[in-house]
Amino acid sequence: MTLEYLTQQQIDKFHKDGYLVIPSFLDQEDTDALLKRAKLLLDEFNIDSHPRTKFTTGDDNHVGDDYFLTSGDKIRFFLEEGAVDPDGKLNRPKQKAVNKIGHGLHELDPLFRKVTLENDRLKSLARDLKFHHDPVALQSMVITKQQQIGGEVPEHNDSTFLYTNPPSALGIWIALEKCTPTNGALSFLPGSHLTTPITKRFIRLPSGGTGFESLVSPEEEKAVNERSKGEYILETCNPGDMVLIHGSVLHKSERNTSPNTRFAYTFHMIESAPYAEYDNKNWLQPTPDMPFPHILPPSKLVPIGAD
Ligand SMILES: O=C(O)CCC(=O)C(=O)O
Numbered sequence: 001m002t003l004e005y006l007t008q009q010q011i012d013k014f015h016k017d018g019y020l021v022i023p024s025f026l027d028q029e030d031t032d033a034l035l036k037r038a039k040l041l042l043d044e045f046n047i048d049s050h051p052r053t054k055f056t057t058g059d060d061n062h063v064g065d066d067y068f069l070t071s072g073d074k075i076r077f078f079l080e081e082g083a084v085d086p087d088g089k090l091n092r093p094k095q096k097a098v099n100k101i102g103h104g105l106h107e108l109d110p111l112f113r114k115v116t117l118e119n120d121r122l123k124s125l126a127r128d129l130k131f132h133h134d135p136v137a138l139q140s141m142v143i144t145k146q147q148q149i150g151g152e153v154p155e156h157n158d159s160t161f162l163y164t165n166p167p168s169a170l171g172i173w174i175a176l177e178k179c180t181p182t183n184g185a186l187s188f189l190p191g192s193h194l195t196t197p198i199t200k201r202f203i204r205l206p207s208g209g210t211g212f213e214s215l216v217s218p219e220e221e222k223a224v225n226e227r228s229k230g231e232y233i234l235e236t237c238n239p240g241d242m243v244l245i246h247g248s249v250l251h252k253s254e255r256n257t258s259p260n261t262r263f264a265y266t267f268h269m270i271e272s273a274p275y276a277e278y279d280n281k282n283w284l285q286p287t288p289d290m291p292f293p294h295i296l297p298p299s300k301l302v303p304i305g306a307d
Helices: 008-017 028-044 110-116 120-129 218-227
Strands: 019-022 075-079 098-103 135-143 153-156 170-175 186-188 200-204 210-214 233-235 242-246 251-253 264-271
Touching: 008 019, 008 120, 028 075, 028 098, 028 110, 028 135, 110 135, 110 264
Parallel strands: none
Antiparallel strands: 019 242, 075 098, 098 135, 135 264, 153 251, 170 242, 170 264, 186 233, 186 251, 200 210
16 A cells, blocks of 8 residues: 555654654644644633642542543543642642643544544554554543643553553644653653553542553563663654654653643544454543544545555
8 A cells, every 4th residue: 555644664663663753743833723722721711610630640549530530522621730739729820720631622622623533644644554444533632731830741651541452542642832851742662562561451440430450460560560661762842743652652751840831732543343342441431422533434444454
């Protein structure tokens, strides 16, 4: 099959490293429009009726309240841990207190929808990469990484959080502002997708809230953790650049200690049934009114066995 957007070199690099930086995936006009729209959403959301849900990422205190669990088909606002005082009052303007906006932007907001579901370049990329036969989109977010306070995102791989059997998550991450060593640019452990199996998955706990379910024995988990040490590569990027992230590659971002925000738009793609199973343990559930949308039209699916 002839390549439509990626080069063979880019595809090979993605498979070798587990991620790929694609410069200028969005042009300046589209990037600016998304940034402006994200800022407008921050201006317009109602903090008075907000339940003060913070985006926490620790193994023991990962966010898991109802506001989070039912956000897959909504546009909701998750706060920075350090932005809410013990009495529930924000210690800064609401626009500076939000860690991320999610998780239904790709369906509900016309501008985010345009770059996600109505984007011929993305469709070509999906067909060139052949990572999925019939990809669907889910979990879209604007990550704001506020200046000074924007929290770190600890080392993780995305298939832990969007688990399918077999694992099939692919992250699409687009810088809306310049990403630098001090404002929390992403960094990656190249090749870790080849050596680090998915050892746990993030689920809705039967007792309520969220937690992790182990997929391997404690000994195996320890061995994998030992094995997955190495030198992280920092990937600075410019507004409009995209990073494709294999669902098994380890990556992270540091706290934003700079005076500049670092807005990014990200969403994920997974393989759809019957090629992979997405079960009801996952934290994010499709709803009858908003099933996960297909990226490719039926006539353009990636043929089985294509490589
Ligand atoms: O934007 C960030 O800082 C982290 C994003 C990330 O790790 C992810 O979306 O999986």
